[in-house]
Amino acid sequence: MSRPTLNACAQCLRTTGFAFHPSPSFQIPRSFPRRFLQTQRFQPFVPPSPDSLPKAAPPKTYRRTRKWARRLVYLALGTGVIYGIDRQFYASSLTRSMRTFGLGLIVAIDYKINFRPHPPLADSIAALHARNAQRLFELLRINGGLYLKIGQAIAMQSAVLPPEFQKMFAKMFDDAPQNSWKEVEQVIREDFGKSPEEVFGISFTGDPDKGVMERTARASASVAQVHWARLQDGREVAVKVQKREIAQQVGWDLWTFKAVTYIYTTIFDLPLYSLVPYISQRLLLETDFENEADNSERMAKLVAGESRLRGRVYIPTVYRELSSKRVMTAEWIEGVRLWDKDSLTRPWDGKRRQGSPGCQGAPLDPPSREQVLQTLRSNTVEEKLKPSRDSWKGKDGKGGLGLSLKDVMTTMVDLFSAQMFLWGWVHCDPHPGNIFIRRQPSGKPELVLIDHGLYIHMQPEFRHQYSLFWKSLMTFDNKTLGEIVKSWGINNPDIFASATLMRPYSGGDHSTSGEISKLSRKEQAERQFEMQQKMRKGIRDILGDEKKWPQELIFIGRNLRIVQGNNQFLGSPVNRIKITGNWASRSLVDSPDLSFGEKVKNFGRHLIFKFVLLSSDVVFYGSKVKQFFGFGGGMEDEIESQMKHMAKDMGFELNHSVFDG
Numbered sequence: 001m002s003r004p005t006l007n008a009c010a011q012c013l014r015t016t017g018f019a020f021h022p023s024p025s026f027q028i029p030r031s032f033p034r035r036f037l038q039t040q041r042f043q044p045f046v047p048p049s050p051d052s053l054p055k056a057a058p059p060k061t062y063r064r065t066r067k068w069a070r071r072l073v074y075l076a077l078g079t080g081v082i083y084g085i086d087r088q089f090y091a092s093s094l095t096r097s098m099r100t101f102g103l104g105l106i107v108a109i110d111y112k113i114n115f116r117p118h119p120p121l122a123d124s125i126a127a128l129h130a131r132n133a134q135r136l137f138e139l140l141r142i143n144g145g146l147y148l149k150i151g152q153a154i155a156m157q158s159a160v161l162p163p164e165f166q167k168m169f170a171k172m173f174d175d176a177p178q179n180s181w182k183e184v185e186q187v188i189r190e191d192f193g194k195s196p197e198e199v200f201g202i203s204f205t206g207d208p209d210k211g212v213m214e215r216t217a218r219a220s221a222s223v224a225q226v227h228w229a230r231l232q233d234g235r236e237v238a239v240k241v242q243k244r245e246i247a248q249q250v251g252w253d254l255w256t257f258k259a260v261t262y263i264y265t266t267i268f269d270l271p272l273y274s275l276v277p278y279i280s281q282r283l284l285l286e287t288d289f290e291n292e293a294d295n296s297e298r299m300a301k302l303v304a305g306e307s308r309l310r311g312r313v314y315i316p317t318v319y320r321e322l323s324s325k326r327v328m329t330a331e332w333i334e335g336v337r338l339w340d341k342d343s344l345t346r347p348w349d350g351k352r353r354q355g356s357p358g359c360q361g362a363p364l365d366p367p368s369r370e371q372v373l374q375t376l377r378s379n380t381v382e383e384k385l386k387p388s389r390d391s392w393k394g395k396d397g398k399g400g401l402g403l404s405l406k407d408v409m410t411t412m413v414d415l416f417s418a419q420m421f422l423w424g425w426v427h428c429d430p431h432p433g434n435i436f437i438r439r440q441p442s443g444k445p446e447l448v449l450i451d452h453g454l455y456i457h458m459q460p461e462f463r464h465q466y467s468l469f470w471k472s473l474m475t476f477d478n479k480t481l482g483e484i485v486k487s488w489g490i491n492n493p494d495i496f497a498s499a500t501l502m503r504p505y506s507g508g509d510h511s512t513s514g515e516i517s518k519l520s521r522k523e524q525a526e527r528q529f530e531m532q533q534k535m536r537k538g539i540r541d542i543l544g545d546e547k548k549w550p551q552e553l554i555f556i557g558r559n560l561r562i563v564q565g566n567n568q569f570l571g572s573p574v575n576r577i578k579i580t581g582n583w584a585s586r587s588l589v590d591s592p593d594l595s596f597g598e599k600v601k602n603f604g605r606h607l608i609f610k611f612v613l614l615s616s617d618v619v620f621y622g623s624k625v626k627q628f629f630g631f632g633g634g635m636e637d638e639i640e641s642q643m644k645h646m647a648k649d650m651g652f653e654l655n656h657s658v659f660d661g
Helices: 010-015 063-089 093-114 125-143 146-156 163-173 181-192 196-200 246-268 273-285 289-304 341-345 369-377 405-423 460-475 478-487 493-501 511-517 524-542 552-569 576-590 596-612 614-628 635-649
Strands: 224-230 236-242 327-331 425-427 435-439 445-449 455-457
Touching: 063 093, 093 125, 093 246, 125 146, 125 163, 146 246, 146 273, 181 196, 181 236, 181 327, 246 273, 273 552, 289 327, 289 405, 289 425, 341 405, 405 425, 405 445, 405 460, 405 552, 405 576, 425 552, 455 552, 460 478, 460 576, 460 596, 478 493, 552 576, 576 596, 596 614
Parallel strands: none
Antiparallel strands: 224 236, 236 327, 425 455, 435 445
């Protein structure tokens, strides 16, 4: 173990009495650090007098910080109070409007920055469309109410939108959530001043002298929901109750719709705002059930007065004494929805010479009293009291109405053609959910039309023009065609003719195809951008002169598109274009507001026109032969294919069925 070396001054060690024997490794430093001594006289520390100190600085109060903190607190409190009042008393109308404005601004800025061949903040134009379609879909879904109705209207016409929007808006037809029975009861009390038990004479405890009613809706849509009930006198009814929040929201929603459309019209240079008042008026009327009852009764009288439709079409009876502005009570309809193709066509397993339940207004069998009492004793709001009434399906449940799809679709096209060309009162929402089919004792179909909230009225002059327009389309009378669309302020007859027929119009001056051929063959991104610019120009051409443009065409086009989709869905069993054209020509003979001389002249032209229509039969039956041998899907599918080809060159993507989703 080594001993530590001691490095010390030898003289110091001697003075202390220690002997110093330096080790071999010890080295005496040559110099020592200089020592500094205090030479001044010591003075004790004396604090300075207060007079000698500078004036004290004022303490920091952070006025600006506190001011902004107070503002933030006030803003948070104010926002919370407004939100609470809006939610409690205005059904979140202000919140929904602000949400709409905020998202509308985001979408507008996004398109303004990125809608170009090579978007700076997006991978492609398709990606730009996809993210904004998702944003808009979520907005409509969260806001609900009238927003869903607007979304469904967009979805029905979404063929003019990019494919990303088409895929997203196909989901708009999902059932809307239904309101609770408490809210339904509150609407009935507010409109009638009585409880549902008093208004409808029903009991939820099983009173044998009273009727019964289901508190769970059988169907729920964006604006209303439908409950089944059986009255004291045995009548079965559909009680359509408007959702309570709609009355408070509709004014705000329509105002927001107008404001957003005005902003988009200005930013994107599209003549859309002039259409808003008319569309808003139609949507507002859809929330007035007294108006719906008027439309229903009017249509029932028109059908009863037309021998070609009497006995083929049925309009449910409305019970005015049990109806109000927000509650409509009508005859309950038993039938098969149009989209249930199998149930329409499977063999009939019911009794011979007997129709399906409720056919031609026949009374319905009452539900079992014992079963009703047992269900009511369970004391649940989700009771199901209506009997199924499906004995006509047979013991195995695989039977159907045994109907011809051709007869079904002929009745439908006849009905909506008569509305359009003969009466001028057009049902604008004829989707499969609003059409029931029943079997008559004769084995023929009976079409039941419900939901009469959305109608448009065509004035006689415009109705005659539209009939002549259709007739000119079928005969390639381009001179008459051009004169009519010019009077409507439309700058491109070809596009409008194709949109009306739902197929490419080949009899015009080919101005559309000529414009398309001018598109340069650039890379895909630039060509897609250029085509969508053409699409915007096409919309401006159709809406050329906003003051002359008949606004009824918006909803007429919707009707035509839905009927075409119905025919295509059922496999194109009829020549829709021929039937529609025939009604257009014949209406110029049958219309009651034409003079006798005009009717005689039009009758001669009608006979010639019917001969011309034979050419469309050649096309129709040719497509049926190909369909039979498996080489095609039918005439409507061929038309759709032609429209897709033409539309793709114009920047449109028709890549979905009108009823997808």
